[in-house]
Amino acid sequence: MAAGTRERIVATTSELFRRQGYPSTGLKQIVAEAGAPFGSIYHFFPGGKQQLAAEVIRTSGRAYQQLVEAILDEAPDAVTAVETGFAAAAETLAATDYADACPIATVALEVASTDDTLRAATAEVFDAWVEAGAARFRRWGFAPADARRLAIVFITGLEGAFVLCRAARSTEALTAAASAVTAAIRAAQEVSAPR
Template structure:
């Protein structure tokens, strides 16, 4: 295993575990075991330890989800249809909760925002990046800058809430209900 491979395997395992178990429920030994990387490589690639690893995991999730949102919004010139496509794709992940990947950073944000300023900032930047994608699509569709900005934040907050409800219910229905309300929310 090369150093680059070890780094990617550690980051991939950490990202998945943080998403499923949270920051405090995930130990470094578990990350090493799941990644298959030598323990020394964790500290070589992530000298800041668990916090650095979590920040990089949040950044990975931020980019992954930003791209997913962008891809779905590009499906249609109508922002409501694009947002609905993203919600429908996201809702498909709730058929088997063990296979959930690429979900937003709500668990990490809730656990760490009062204890780690660095992690709080990373989560905040992720939320802002996702809201911005919605905002830009709405502006391209003729919404005013202020309306698009507000709607982007509201949509992102609804999605985060829908994810929490879907996780606790082990059912995608909350996300599908949000999807059905998007056209009414975006009426000019």
């Protein structure tokens, strides 16, 4: 079938970006691993590498958000949700030889000061994550301002731990970061319902 060449290119690029980042992922490498002809890239993405990257950022950002949302929505409370999420991240990281962490963090840092179009794309993804997380924290009973702050704490905790974990090839930082996120949650709970 004419099936899925475009989707295969996007999926392959997403994986390569997560492991090697944006500048060091060549279009030749993408089509080679996707099993697609070189011309297909410019057929589906006339804007070239930048347009492909923008779509990859949004697509993989959405996919990762849905993955985390599924975990959060199964948890009975905020602390359990965070602990489950961090544990799942640690498992995935170790199981993939410390490659599968955040799908867009590397690219986000690379383009932050060099490509404003792609920077804005990563900002939109992070913003959607924050809003999705904040909605869950509101549902768990936190005031809007606290809910947003805790969502940011959750995401930054994951992102920061990913940096150290991938460098050290150890999940220790994820465990430590999780303890800080749950401490922040408990502190916010005590303010609204001190014992």
